[in-house]
Amino acid sequence: MLHDALTKHPVISATGLYTPEHSISNQELVESFNTFVELHNSRNADAIASGEVEALHPSSVEFIEKASGIKARHVMDKKPVLDPEIMGPRWRERTNDELSLMAEIGVNAARDALDRAGRLPGDVDAVLCAASNMERPYPAMAVEIQQALKIDGFGFDMNVACSSATFGIQTAADYIRAGNARSVLVVSPEITSGHLNWRDRDSHFIFGDVATAVLVEDAAMAPSAHWDILGTKLKTVFSNNIRNNFGFLNRASPEGEGKADKLFVQEGRKVFKEVVPMVADMIIEEADRLQIDPQSLRRLWLHQANAGMNRLIAQRVLGHEADADESPTVLDTYGNTSSAGSIIAFHLHSKDLSPGDTGLICSFGAGYSAGTVFVRKAA
Ligand code: COA
Numbered sequence: 001m002l003h004d005a006l007t008k009h010p011v012i013s014a015t016g017l018y019t020p021e022h023s024i025s026n027q028e029l030v031e032s033f034n035t036f037v038e039l040h041n042s043r044n045a046d047a048i049a050s051g052e053v054e055a056l057h058p059s060s061v062e063f064i065e066k067a068s069g070i071k072a073r074h075v076m077d078k079k080p081v082l083d084p085e086i087m088g089p090r091w092r093e094r095t096n097d098e099l100s101l102m103a104e105i106g107v108n109a110a111r112d113a114l115d116r117a118g119r120l121p122g123d124v125d126a127v128l129c130a131a132s133n134m135e136r137p138y139p140a141m142a143v144e145i146q147q148a149l150k151i152d153g154f155g156f157d158m159n160v161a162c163s164s165a166t167f168g169i170q171t172a173a174d175y176i177r178a179g180n181a182r183s184v185l186v187v188s189p190e191i192t193s194g195h196l197n198w199r200d201r202d203s204h205f206i207f208g209d210v211a212t213a214v215l216v217e218d219a220a221m222a223p224s225a226h227w228d229i230l231g232t233k234l235k236t237v238f239s240n241n242i243r244n245n246f247g248f249l250n251r252a253s254p255e256g257e258g259k260a261d262k263l264f265v266q267e268g269r270k271v272f273k274e275v276v277p278m279v280a281d282m283i284i285e286e287a288d289r290l291q292i293d294p295q296s297l298r299r300l301w302l303h304q305a306n307a308g309m310n311r312l313i314a315q316r317v318l319g320h321e322a323d324a325d326e327s328p329t330v331l332d333t334y335g336n337t338s339s340a341g342s343i344i345a346f347h348l349h350s351k352d353l354s355p356g357d358t359g360l361i362c363s364f365g366a367g368y369s370a371g372t373v374f375v376r377k378a379a
Contacts, residue, residue: 008176008177008178008179008218008219008220009176009218009219009220009228009229010172010173010176010177010216010217010218010219010229011216011217011218011219011222011226011227011228011229011378012169012214012215012216012226012227012229012375013113013117013119013183013215013216013217013222013223013226014113014114014116014117014119014215014223014226015113015116015212015213015214015215015343015346015347016108016109016110016111016112016113016114016115016116016212016213016214016215016347017109017112017210017211017212017213017343017344017347017348018105018106018108018109018112018189018210018211018212019074019210019334020074020075020076020105020209020210021074022074022075022076022077022078023072023073023074023075023078023333024072024073024074024075024078024081024082025071025072026061026064026065026070026071026072026205027061028082029059029064029082029204029205030058030059030060030061030064032081032082032083032084032087033058033059033084033087033198033199033201033204034058034059035084036056036084036087036199037056037057037058037059037201039084039085040056041055041056056201057201058201059201059204059205064205067306067308068205068206068305068306068307068308068331068336069306069307069308069329069331069332070205070206070331070332070335070336071332071333072208072332072333072334072335073205073207073208073209073333073334073335074208074209074210074333074334074335075089075193075208075209076089076091076101076105076191076193076209077089077090077091077193081193081198087198087199088193088194088198089191089193089194099144099148100135100136100141100144101135101191102129102131102134102135102141102189102191103135103141103144103145103148103189105189105191105209105210105211106129106141106145106187106188106189106211106213107145107148107149108211109187109188109189109211109212109213110127110145110149110185110187110213111149112213113185113213113214113215114149114185114215117215117217117222117223118223119183119215119217119223121149121150121151122150122151122152123183123221124149124151124153124183124184124185124215125151125153125154125175125181125182125183125184126151126153126154126155126172126175126181126183126184126185127142127143127145127146127149127151127153127154127155127184127185127187128142128155128156128157128158128168128171128172128184128185128186128187129141129142129145129155129156129157129158129187129188129189130157130158130159130160130164130165130167130168130186130187130188130339131157131159131164131188131189131190131338131339131340132159132161132162132164132190132192132195132338132339132365132366133159133190133191133192133194133195133244134157134159135191137248140155140156140157141157141189142155142156142157142187143155143156145185145187149185151185153181158171160236160339160367160369160371161242161338161339161365161366161367161369162303162305162336162338162339162341162363162364162365162366162369163234163303163339163363163364163365163367163369163370163371164188164338164339164363165186165188165212165214165339165340165342165343165363165371166232166234166339166342166361166362166363166371166372166373167234167369167371168186168188168214168339169186169214169216169229169232169361169371169373170232170233170234170371170373171186172184172186172214172216173216173229173232176216176217176218182217182218182220182221183215183216183217183218183221184215184216184217185213185214185215185216186213186214186215186216187211187212187213188211188212188213188214188338188339188340188343189211190209190210190211190212190337190338190339190340191209192207192208192209192264192336192337192338193207193208193209195207195244195246195263195264196263196264197260197263197264197265200260200263200265202266202268203264203265203266203268205335206264206305206335206336207264207335207336207337207338208334208335208336208337209337210334210337210340210344211340212340212343212344212347214343216229224378224379225378225379226378226379227350227375227376227377227378228375228376228377228378229373229374229375230290230292230358230374230375230376231286231289231290231372231373231374232371232372232373232374233282233286233289233371233372234369234370234371235278235282235369235370235371236367236368236369236370237278237367237368238367238368239271239274239366239367239368241266241267241270241271241274241368242264242265242266242267242271242365242366242367242368243261243265243266243366244261244262244263244264244265244366245259245261245262246262246263250262272306272308272309274368275309275364275365275368275370276309276312276313276316277316278364278368278370279313279362279364279370280312280313280316280317282370282372283313283317283360283362283372284316284317286372286374287317287360287374290374292358292374294317294318294319295317295318295319296358297317297318297326297358297359297360298326298353298357298358298359299325299326299327299328299349299350299353299357299359299360300313300314300317300318300322300326300327300359300360300362301328301342301343301345301346301349301350301359301360301361301362302314302327302342302345302362303341303342303362303363303364303365304329304330304331304334304335304336304337304341304342304344304345305331305336305341305364305365306331306336307329307331310327310329310331311327313362314326314327317360328345328348328349329345330344330345330348330349338365339363339365341363342361342362342363343361346359346361350377353377354377355377355378355379356376356377357376357377358374358375358376358377359374359375359376359377360372360373360374360375361373361375
């Protein structure tokens with residue numbers, strides 16, 4: 001929606017970030033994965049020789065870096081992920097009286113955003129928890145985060161995979177435009193280590209854990225240093241190329257337990273080929289609608305899934321190969337953090353821009369889903 005002076009005008013007042021303390025380098029990850037491969041192959045040597053079981057192949061640091069641009073990722077629980085006999089996070093189940101894990105990191109990111117905006121929780125009207133996975137079906141994570149922050153209002157969860165945060169920003173902006181809320185927190189706790197199959201060579205390096213928060217508010221109450229939201233656009237096109245079949249209808253069945261398709265699976269090549277043109281066209285069309293010359297965009301904060309995809313999208317949008325200043329990456333240290341990726345990039349790489357500079361926050365991922373949020377620095 002285009003903003004005009006008579007309607008309420010949504011802005012981004014501040015963003016917040018929570019980064020888990022532990023990080024896993026490609027070297028550490030590959031060492032652990034390759035030990036797992038050796039163990040599997042030696043334990044199944046006879047079955048592999050007779051053709052009943054397939055031998056596994058080792059991973060490599062060089063491949064990971066070249067194919068994705070990822071050098072490390074943060075995780076909430078490092079030890080069991082790197083243990084070749086476990087290969088996944090193992091959390092103590094918390095009681096109903098304790099703050100749940102997703103809520104805890106979401107609250108940390110939200111507090112960071114509130115502090116930066118100089119905002120008290122009592123002034124916030126709504127919390128959206130927008131993420132690729134929810135810790136449980138109900139009560140909503142957003143309501144728990146709302147309660148922990150002592151926010152009086154309402155909250156709900158929304159999942160649009162890697163595009164959850166931009167879909168959350170548009171939803172928050174629409175509440176503000178409609179007058180249903182003046183201050184909305186969009187919180188994205190992404191504990192992607194829980195949905196990643198750490199034993200799958202094709203994807204074991206992809207994801208990392210993090211939480212982000214975006215405070216979307218009516219300009220009339222926002223701090224003077226904020227980002228005007230010039231326009232938002234969302235798009236979804238069904239695809240099976242990124243899929244996770246985990247769900248309450250199949251988790252309990254014996255054949256569902258432990259199956260790889262109950263975790264993240266993808267056809268990475270197809271995703272790359274199909275999503276790049278879809279997203280580049282979407283950005284150019286939306287820029288045209290907002291009467292913004294895409295080549296004049298000061299910075300692109302793109303979804304952080306793959307450095308090659310970002311290079312191609314940025315080139316199509318800007319008309320030339322983007323440098324790190326025009327299209328910053330956080331993939332090297334964070335990996336793919338699902339919906340939080342473009343928000344981390346915006347959070348870490350926006351302070352140096354000048355008032356009047358225009359940029360784009362853009363997400364894309366499973367669904368397929370894509371979201372654009374054009375912003376202009378106000379002060
Ligand atoms: N270590 C070493 N080699 C590996 C490997 C690993 N960990 N994983 C795969 N390979 C091998 C493959 O076996 C293949 O070998 P072959 O050519 O002999 O068959 C080769 O490397 C290329 O594999 P491929 O899967 O085609 O790699 P790629 O260049 O497409 O890169 C991705 C893989 C996943 C990094 C890339 O496709 C991608 O990022 N796509 C976009 C995904 C995306 O955005 N998803 C959204 C998720 S939210």
